[in-house]
Amino acid sequence: MMKFKSPPVNSLSLDFLTEFSISLEKLENDRACRGVIITSAIPKIFSSGLDITEMCGKSVEHYAEFWRAVQEMWLRLYGSNMVTVAAVNGASPAGGCLIALSCDYRIMAENPKFSIGLNEAQLGIVAPFWFKDTFVNVVGQRIAERALQLGSLYPAPEALKLGLVDELVPEEKLLEKASAVMAQWLALPDHARQITKSMMRKAVLDRLVAHREEDIKYFINFISKESIQKSLRMYMEMLKKKKS
Numbered sequence: 001m002m003k004f005k006s007p008p009v010n011s012l013s014l015d016f017l018t019e020f021s022i023s024l025e026k027l028e029n030d031r032a033c034r035g036v037i038i039t040s041a042i043p044k045i046f047s048s049g050l051d052i053t054e055m056c057g058k059s060v061e062h063y064a065e066f067w068r069a070v071q072e073m074w075l076r077l078y079g080s081n082m083v084t085v086a087a088v089n090g091a092s093p094a095g096g097c098l099i100a101l102s103c104d105y106r107i108m109a110e111n112p113k114f115s116i117g118l119n120e121a122q123l124g125i126v127a128p129f130w131f132k133d134t135f136v137n138v139v140g141q142r143i144a145e146r147a148l149q150l151g152s153l154y155p156a157p158e159a160l161k162l163g164l165v166d167e168l169v170p171e172e173k174l175l176e177k178a179s180a181v182m183a184q185w186l187a188l189p190d191h192a193r194q195i196t197k198s199m200m201r202k203a204v205l206d207r208l209v210a211h212r213e214e215d216i217k218y219f220i221n222f223i224s225k226e227s228i229q230k231s232l233r234m235y236m237e238m239l240k241k242k243k244s
């Protein structure tokens with residue numbers, strides 16, 4: 001089990017992403033480890049997505065390093081040979097949703113206050129093609145098209161209806177259920193499951209691998225625009241004001 005614990009909201013900073021990727025690599029190379037449950041140690045928050053401060057007012061070199069770390073995390077998780085189960089025990093916007101979408105199975109706490117989705121459009125930014133591809137592979141083209149354009153965040157019951165998560169359980173049963181699902185998936189021979197998983201995901205993974213440097217350039221070019229920087233600053237201010 002991997003429990004995110006980066007207060008206050010498990011935002012995906014460069015350090016967090018680097019540590020996450022290293023942990024995944026270690027588990028992947030451990031023959032005794034066949035599966036991982038991903039959840040959060042922070043009440044009410046699974047992950048608040050990419051750390052917005054990493055994308056605001058930094059150097060081009062920093063943006064490149066940060067984006068490479070985001071790509072690396074996704075390539076490792078989406079391409080993992082292990083069984084991956086997301087036990088979503090709180091809010092899961094944007095990059096947090098990407099992590100859940102990249103797992104093989106998603107169980108969410110049945111709390112309508114917890115929402116999940118790719119809300120990038122609400123921040124005035126664009127979900128990259130590989131976020132979009134991962135989303136489409138889970139919910140299908142039509143739902144993804146609407147959800148991405150509107151930057152929708154769905155409360156848990158709606159997320160279930162759309163197939164964005166596979167099941168809802170009472171919060172106190174989340175880990176028990178995740179373990180039961182893991183046992184069910186691990187009951188199959190690894191090689192058949194792994195080859196099938198790779199067959200289903202390869203095209204989407206290969207697309208980023210083939211365009212990785214170009215994708216970094218797009219990110220830098222996009223995020224460096226003054227209009228985008230302004231949108232992000234306003235969004236951060238809005239988050240802070242919400243409190244007072």
Ligand SMILES: CCCCC/C=C\C/C=C\CC/C=C/CC(=O)SCCNC(=O)CCNC(=O)[C@H](O)C(C)(C)COP(=O)(O)OP(=O)(O)OC[C@H]1O[C@@H](n2cnc3c(N)ncnc32)[C@H](O)[C@@H]1OP(=O)(O)O
Pocket residue numbers: 008009011012045047048049050051052053091093094095096119120123125126127128218219222223236239240242243
């Ligand atoms: C054709 C060209 C195409 C080119 C495309 C190429 C590239 C694409 C370019 C860009 C794509 C970039 C992709 C980004 C994906 C993302 O993940 S962006 C992040 C989106 N995340 C959010 O919108 C979540 C924002 N946060 C919240 O909604 C809430 O914080 C919460 C998670 C629901 C928790 O609420 P709660 O009330 O408990 O806590 P607070 O809101 O009070 O937050 C506490 C504290 O944490 C700070 N914070 C929250 N979220 C983030 C974050 N994501 N990053 C950094 N900091 C965050 C918040 O500001 C508070 O700070 P404090 O006031 O200083 O305590």
